Amino acid sequence: EKSFFLIAGPCVVESEELVMEVADKVSGICKNLGIPYVFKASYRKANRTSASSFTGLGDETGLALVKKVGETYKLPTTSDIHAHEEAAEAAKYVDILQIPAFLCRQTDLLVAAAETGKIVNVKKGQFLSGPSMKFAVEKIKNAGNNKIILTERGTTFGYQDLVVDYRNIPWMQAHQTPVVMDVTHSLQQPNQTSGVTGGNPQLISTIAKAAIATGADGLFIETHPNPAVALSDGANMLKLDLLGGLLEQLVKLRAAIV
Template sequence: MIQLLNPDGNFFLMAGPCAIESEEIALQIAEKITGITSRLNIPYIFKGSYRKANRSKGSSFTGIGDEKALKILAKVKSEFGVPTVTDIHESHEAAMAAEYVDVLQIPAFLCRQTDLLIAAAKTGKVVNVKKGQFLSAGSMIHAVDKIKESGNDQVILTDRGNTFGYQDLIVDYRGIPEMRAFGVPVVMDCTHSLQQPNQASGVTGGKPELIETIAKAAIAVGADGLFIETHPDPKCAKSDGANMLHLDLLEDLLVKLVRIRDAVR
């Protein structure tokens, strides 16, 4: 597996824009975050979706073109020397995306899709599976087993909250130690867990003012990593801007989280 924990035992970070919007924005974000994480000794994986498949409205932004976006992810890796992660949605996408990135991410709504998990596993890449909003932490052992039984033991699990009513999510922090007991790294998705989905407008809402709260609690209970979507101008982001962290706020947050990690260790 790619190096996720540094010798000091710090948490790792998966962060970047929700979707690859342009080369300029992707490189801007990557440059900023690699500088911060280098100073703070935080292992970093650049995140960006080459295509968004799960959208509320048919007119919602889905991407700039698969190959174009994947090549931008590859450029981020080559220019900044960091691993990259992107989502896949169907089995046939696994081999294509694996040519460009280091980690294949399975979206939460698709975490039970056996063929998708197996296809991702067979690429030999690290597979990050997001826990379904509709599943208990304990049930994620089956996703882990599907990947490992396919000959790949490079698995990460990511919690992104649980459905609460029709238009909200809550985080059950008991799930972090429960999933860590499976012997895999566990990540807290600090931005998607604050979404307010299924709005009548067709545009997902969010509570980004609580990102720090979610992140602090996750580190306190032992999360191995954090997932944070960030953008230099969330209001103008083409996807999930309502729950993203402003890029200018990231360093201050990470400084606080490193202190918490040191305290709980």
């Protein structure tokens, strides 16, 4: 496989209409460009900064909509889980279980995800180095599952900023797993006084290009037809209209390094 793969979708399942629209457009773009595409949407947001933020439509509704997207567009799908008891249930609906960065050290959660037999995509904690993700890999392998993806999403850099350290791409690939760059969350600006995590969407192409150039196997990009009205992470999502142009550039860049 010469192309990178793409994990993309809206941050959270807001409605059937939204997930279908995004999947339709992104799958069309990816088919044209030869990019393997995995549909992503969260069915629940469990660690919003503020308790008053939107957290989803209900777990079963959210998961069922993700599954419906996968069946309708013949796409593999992924969503994130937050507690070990969610693993088996979510595994009925999606192909890849994503472990949130804050939870990447929780052994019970990693083991429960591993035991579903699904692919497990672990996001590197903002407090962890790429080399130390080997312990997450080992926890999953020891539970009998070798299908592992690791995702870079930025590292704590003072209180109100994250920095992407591209050394983590080769460092995590040394664990013999594909490595994904989560472009969207790498641009978060945490600890804002408003309780709404800010961002820098104009830097999306900078983060993505550096990832492809340094050999990332996949990209994770949250996208929305209208980020300004999104119910979560609107500050960082890429406007859906801009995704095609960005991916075209990245496909050219990828061709230059393989």
